[in-house]
Amino acid sequence: MGYNSIKTEIQDRIAVLTLNRPTRLNSISRELGSEMADFLAKLPNEDVNVLIVTGAARADGRPCFSAGADLKEMAEIGPMPLPRPDLIGAIEGLAALDPTEGTIQTLFDQLESLPLFTIAAIDGVCTAGGIEIALCCDVRLVAETAQVSDMHLKNLGRPGGGGVTARLTRAVGPGWAKLMLCTCEPMDPQILSRIGFAQGVYAPDQLLTEARKLAAKVAGMSKNGVRLTKATVDATTDMTRKEALRFSYLCWAAGGGSSNTTGAQAFSEKRAADFSKSGV
Structure with a gap:
């Protein structure tokens, strides 16, 4: 358009x-x-x-x-x-x-x-x-x-x-x-x-x-990772410290998946992770 x-x-x-x-x-x-x-x-x-x-x-x-x-x-x-x-x-x-x-x-x-x-x-x-x-x-x-x-x-x-x-x-x-x-x-x-x-x-x-x-x-970062990080920061701004920590832990757990695998494999091979090709 x-x-x-x-x-x-x-x-x-x-x-x-x-x-x-x-x-x-x-x-x-x-x-x-x-x-x-x-x-x-x-x-x-x-x-x-x-x-x-x-x-x-x-x-x-x-x-x-x-x-x-x-x-x-x-x-x-x-x-x-x-x-x-x-x-x-x-x-x-x-x-x-x-x-x-x-x-x-x-x-x-x-x-x-x-x-x-x-x-x-x-x-x-x-x-x-x-x-x-x-x-x-x-x-x-x-x-x-x-x-x-x-x-x-x-x-x-x-x-x-x-x-x-x-x-x-x-x-x-x-x-x-x-x-x-x-x-x-x-x-x-x-x-x-x-x-x-x-x-x-x-x-x-x-x-x-x-x-x-x-x-x-x-x-160059993980697409899902960027979205989750931004959402976590925005959401926890209005929470108590205890609520914010719990929410951040839950978001960390929700962020597992192919981006974790891509990042971990790249780290073990001592190279930069390429998240653009992983679709995440």
């Missing part, structure tokens, strides 16, 4: 998804969201271990990840529906609402739960829905020229609706999250690295090269 608002490629167990609306700061339109969801849905059935998400350069050549939702499109189709007046301010009422009302929330959840190792390669503008996409990835690599912020409060007068408050807090802690969310100012890439948002900072011309290097390391 051909896409208009994203570019995609798959090679050597690595998929690359490029947000491709250069004249609109790669903003998330309905079309882009639909195309992205379609591509993500296909990946679990492909021989792919890693997904890199990045953005196309602007029309003038300046780098850009994504400026978030397409506000022009939102203005044309109307704002997102608000809770009923009788529910505003009632926690139990808000909890009763469907948190995935609207496609952007389900898209972000789809990306976050993708059973692949996901890398956001960020340069230029990355704000609002852009930072939400980045937070849904397992690791984030940023260029020295990246402009990472959250502009929801400044532009819309309310917090973002795609989970940014929860995901950013988990990534950097409540203090840094509140600072970023309430000031709406871009953060220095080196600070982003120090507080845990970014797992690497690179020169702009090296960003994608480094992202592909990291992807290549994970691409």
